[in-house]
Amino acid sequence: MNNHEPTYTTWKFKSREGNEKEESRTIDYIFYRSKNLTPISYLEFPPKTDIGPNGLPSTNYPSDHLSLQTIFLIRS
Numbered sequence: 001m002n003n004h005e006p007t008y009t010t011w012k013f014k015s016r017e018g019n020e021k022e023e024s025r026t027i028d029y030i031f032y033r034s035k036n037l038t039p040i041s042y043l044e045f046p047p048k049t050d051i052g053p054n055g056l057p058s059t060n061y062p063s064d065h066l067s068l069q070t071i072f073l074i075r076s
Contacts, residue, residue: 005029006045010065011055022055024048030068036075043069 009028014021032039045066052058056065 006066008045008066009068011048011051012064013055024055028065028068030070032072038073038075039070040073041071043067 005026007026008024009026011022011024014023046061051061057063
């Protein structure tokens with residue numbers, strides 16, 4: 001929101017060739033283009049401490065991506 005992307009929308013650990021690699025990045029976006037739409041609110045993401053030490057998915061967040069949600073003001 002306000003031209004800033006979230007710190008991360010996915011956070012996981014991948015094992016490749018015996019090495020575990022942490023990947024935490026923003027790969028999900030909401031794109032819009034309209035003179036009549038203004039984002040006024042958005043769902044904040046949980047901090048990593050709330051997700052748990054093993055990343056996503058977790059008990060409280062069952063997907064490997066976090067949900068993006070925003071509220072737009074629609075002008076006619």
